[in-house]
Amino acid sequence: MQNNLYRAKSIKQATAKVKDSLGPDAMIISTKKLSQGAGHNLFEITAVPGGSDISSNISDPFTEVNDQLMNIKDLIFLLNRPDSSIEHLMNNSIALSLYAKLIREGIDEPLARNILQETGTLKNTFHTNPSNVKQNLIKKLMQIIDVKDPFETKDNSRIIAAFIGTTGVGKTTTIAKLAAQLMLKDGKRVGLISIDTYRIGAIEQLKTYANILGVPCFHAFKRKDLLFAFRKLEASDVILIDTAGRSQYDNSRIEELKTMLAGDLAISSHLLLSVGTIQSEIIKTAISFSPLNFQTYIFTKIDEAERFGSVINQITKLKLPISYITTGQNVPEDIERANKKHIINLLLKNKHRNSKSFKVLEN
Numbered sequence: 001m002q003n004n005l006y007r008a009k010s011i012k013q014a015t016a017k018v019k020d021s022l023g024p025d026a027m028i029i030s031t032k033k034l035s036q037g038a039g040h041n042l043f044e045i046t047a048v049p050g051g052s053d054i055s056s057n058i059s060d061p062f063t064e065v066n067d068q069l070m071n072i073k074d075l076i077f078l079l080n081r082p083d084s085s086i087e088h089l090m091n092n093s094i095a096l097s098l099y100a101k102l103i104r105e106g107i108d109e110p111l112a113r114n115i116l117q118e119t120g121t122l123k124n125t126f127h128t129n130p131s132n133v134k135q136n137l138i139k140k141l142m143q144i145i146d147v148k149d150p151f152e153t154k155d156n157s158r159i160i161a162a163f164i165g166t167t168g169v170g171k172t173t174t175i176a177k178l179a180a181q182l183m184l185k186d187g188k189r190v191g192l193i194s195i196d197t198y199r200i201g202a203i204e205q206l207k208t209y210a211n212i213l214g215v216p217c218f219h220a221f222k223r224k225d226l227l228f229a230f231r232k233l234e235a236s237d238v239i240l241i242d243t244a245g246r247s248q249y250d251n252s253r254i255e256e257l258k259t260m261l262a263g264d265l266a267i268s269s270h271l272l273l274s275v276g277t278i279q280s281e282i283i284k285t286a287i288s289f290s291p292l293n294f295q296t297y298i299f300t301k302i303d304e305a306e307r308f309g310s311v312i313n314q315i316t317k318l319k320l321p322i323s324y325i326t327t328g329q330n331v332p333e334d335i336e337r338a339n340k341k342h343i344i345n346l347l348l349k350n351k352h353r354n355s356k357s358f359k360v361l362e363n
């Protein structure tokens with residue numbers, strides 16, 4: 001098969017030539033920067049039409065490179081980003097394609113660059129075995145992701161867990177799912193408490209679930225109500241606390257919650273974040289709830305999200321384990337204990353049409 005060579009003074013121009021000549025589905029075999037110096041740059045792209053059988057182009061030990069080949073659309077995508085500086089990646093197709101993948105997934109650019117650096121991908125050339133690149137990336141993500149189940153204890157001490165996060169993120173639903181699973185699967189005695197300092201009636205939804213499950217449910221407007229509920233729930237193995245409020249970024253509410261939950265009560269807090277929420281909101285939410293010293297993240301609405309970079313961004317910003325992910329509206333089944341491989345699969349599986357991706361890990 002004929003390789004098509006395109007040369008131009010900028011990557012943008014070379015990319016445009018490829019697209020004009022081979023169409024928007026062209027696959028890039030290699031990218032090169034041929035010369036340097038002010039005004040004397042020359043970039044070369046080798047490409048084939050989309051749908052070509054590329055294996056005949058690749059000498060044997062590197063057949064897997066097929067997986068890694070970059071689509072012209074990925075290159076255009078990278079070039080069109082405002083602060084894109086990918087010139088130094090021109091001689092490294094694997095790094096370019098991995099970079100595009102991470103950025104498309106919503107991973108912050110500095111973090112994506114850091115991942116390329118730390119996985120040694122920047123040192124690769126076209127002839128690096130792509131499966132090593134993939135393994136290094138997976139290894140790195142396994143290090144970045146931490147998981148912890150707050151309901152796993154060595155002794156039989158009572159566990160009290162509060163669920164915090166913005167209105168609508170899925171707190172009440174998640175508590176109902178957990179209550180059911182802890183009861184039915186683990187045989188735990190579960191008690192529920194709703195903290196609702198504004199009396200907005202959030203208790204009703206929790207009460208309904210409590211009635212279905214046949215578990216006790218209390219509401220607490222003040223700390224003394226909470227202490228009363230704890231005494232009543234003395235026989236419970238697990239107490240799940242729902243929290244409700246009017247406004248998500250209401251600092252006085254967070255202070256009130258802090259006062260309610262403070263002291264020697266051994267309550268752990270868990271922050272719920274909806275994966276599909278825009279990045280800036282996720283960051284803002286985590287910061288505004290940080291006075292509550294939450295101990296794990298629960299990522300909700302995985303089923304609605306298309307990109308999972310926000311998970312990696314958040315857990316590298318504020319390094320805490322993930323305890324659960326929730327995957328739908330069905331109570332109690334749509335919840336899973338956080339699992340590193342599953343989270344990596346969500347990130348790396350191919351869901352963007354026209355972009356090449358890694359093969360998915362076996363769970």
Ligand SMILES: Nc1nc2c(ncn2[C@@H]2O[C@H](COP(=O)(O)OP(=O)(O)O)[C@@H](O)[C@H]2O)c(=O)[nH]1
Binds near residue numbers: 165167301302
């Ligand atoms: N698609 C989807 N919807 C969810 C998930 N978790 C909760 N929800 C829905 O999100 C809405 C708000 O949930 P709710 O538990 O009342 O949120 P809260 O205000 O934080 O207590 C409800 O319609 C839930 O069914 C999830 O994992 N996936």
Ligand SMILES: [Mg+2]
Binds near residue numbers: 244
């Ligand atoms: Mg609620």
